[in-house]
Amino acid sequence: MDVRRADERYSGGDPAAGIESRHAFSFGPHYDPGNLRFGALIACNEERLGPGAGFDEHPHSHTEIVTWVVEGELTHRDNTGRETVVRAGDVQHLSAAGGVRHVERNAAGTSLTFLQMWLAPHEPGGKPSYEIVRGIADSTPYALPEAGALLHVRRLAPGERTAVPDGAYVYVHVVRGAVRLDGERLDAGDAARVTGARGSEAVGVTDTELLLWEMAA
Incomplete structure (x- = not known):
């Protein structure tokens, strides 16, 4: 068992723009060849967004992206035309597959904290897909x-x-x-x-x- 403490995460984001990020794995400028992945998991990012802050449209590919809101509301919009609001207790899954672009923003007037976890798929490519499970029950995998x-x-x-x-x-x-x-x-x-x-x-x-x-x- 390898324990990693919250304060050991790599700091990132853009605090001046209301974005604070903490990365559990090697990410962006925080390259660590000894911390690239664990099993299929390649990222576990804690994101804190102030009111109105967010990530402008950006691409993903060949990645399974699962989002879990800790507090607040996350507005998601992607280039397939989907727009949803993700709240605490919801599981959001975006399969980037061959390529997708999306926007993530805190459109509310209160702070937002969410976890975003990226997993590597067995096979690259394919057609992007999206799913949200509202209020997933305890012990339901x-x-x-x-x-x-x-x-x-x-x-x-x-x-x-x-x-x-x-x-x-x-x-x-x-x-x-x-x-x-x-x-x-x-x-x-x-x-x-x-x-x-x-x-x-x-x-x-x-x-x-x-x-x-x-x-x-």
């Missing part, structure tokens, strides 16, 4: 077969336990609160990379929200 991955959302009360999926690669991210993962305390923004997980469990220290990526070899 979201399948990402394109990358051989499952996303598990768990919300724990203090003392409540949850099994960590057995798997070749499991990435655990604490969205809010605190847990103990095999005896190691993880607080909001902390993450653990577990290889060859067998019989691990997480225990809520406080009211907690966890994202767990279960990934095949």
Whole structure:
């Protein structure tokens, strides 16, 4: 188990434009050849956008992009004509496939924090697709077969336990609160990379929200 603390992320974004980014993996100018990916996961970015701030239209390709809002509302628009508002509890999945362009913005009058996770697909190319699941239920996995991955959302009360999926690669991210993962305390923004997980469990220290990526070899 490799624990990475919130304050160890690479800082980025454009604070003057109301954009603050924290990257868990090698990203942009923060090139780290020893931290390029974990399983299929190639990025886990925490983005904080002030009111009106956002990312102008930009391209993606050959990437499965999953977005999870922590607080606030994210407005998404892409060149296929889709425009949606993503809120806390929603899972947004954009399959960039052969190429897509999109805009992400905080159109509300309050601050926005969201996580964006990029996964590498098994095969490049194809036709872009988009899906949003509103208010995903606790313990309901979201399948990402394109990358051989499952996303598990768990919300724990203090003392409540949850099994960590057995798997070749499991990435655990604490969205809010605190847990103990095999005896190691993880607080909001902390993450653990577990290889060859067998019989691990997480225990809520406080009211907690966890994202767990279960990934095949």
